[in-house]
């Protein structure tokens with residue numbers, strides 16, 4: 230039987246690349262997204278390329294009822310990639326409580342709520358990969374996003390400890406700037422300034438993130454849990470100048 234791999238936000242910029250990669254790795258991929266139009270367009274593209282080992286689900290991950298319906302369709306899940314995320318830009322002193330609530334609702338609570346439902350369906354050797362962000366280390370003008378992704382890293386480490394007893398390995402991938410629609414939330418000036426801080430000088434490709442996810446979700450991957458794999462062109466190495 231083909232193993233089921235679930236990818237949330239699978240119709241988005243990075244999600245699509247993860248979907249393609251896990252499908253080529255041999256998973257039957259459940260693509261979950263709230264955007265019906267993007268899901269349908271991705272399904273059409275995949276079929277036209279001869280890729281058939283997938284299913285699509287329209288689901289708002291912030292709705293408990295929709296999560297119950299979604300997970301109720303599956304009996305076993307080999308890999309869960311919590312990729313759906315929300316991002317925007319705002320100065321620290323302009324942020325109000327609802328900004329933080331929106332960020333936490335998808336970037337943390339939806340991950341916890343899906344994990345809570347899916348982990349009991351995972352066999353020994355199951356894999357969970359949470360897509361965090363290099364920004365969890367700190368970034369200007371995104372305190373709500375930074376805080377939510379740092380919380381996701383904390384949740385990843387705690388889940389790794391508690392789910393180890395079931396043989397489930399939980400890790401995070403922390404992308405740096407990746408060329409996707411999400412980046413359009415940054416002003417052009419900010420984008421250029423950000424790229425200048427990256428040793429490689431360019432944004433990553435969604436496929437770079439998918440490669441890391443493929444490694445961490447692979448059936449043969451073992452003994453690595455609770456880790457954060459930074460896939461960021463070296464940005465997290467710090468300043469580029471001397472001193």
Ligand SMILES: NC(=O)c1ccc[n+]([C@@H]2O[C@H](COP(=O)([O-])OP(=O)(O)OC[C@H]3O[C@@H](n4cnc5c(N)ncnc54)[C@H](O)[C@@H]3O)[C@@H](O)[C@H]2O)c1
Nearest residue numbers: 238240241242243263289290313314362404406407409411
């Ligand atoms: N693009 C980057 O540079 C970058 C950098 C670091 C981290 N990330 C992280 O990578 C992940 C994917 O980012 P992306 O650039 O592909 O974003 P994206 O906006 O292109 O895709 C996000 C997808 O999630 C879906 N989604 C949003 N809210 C949802 C909900 N409530 N229920 C179901 N689906 C929902 C959207 O419809 C969309 O298809 C996110 O977690 C993001 O924080 C991205």
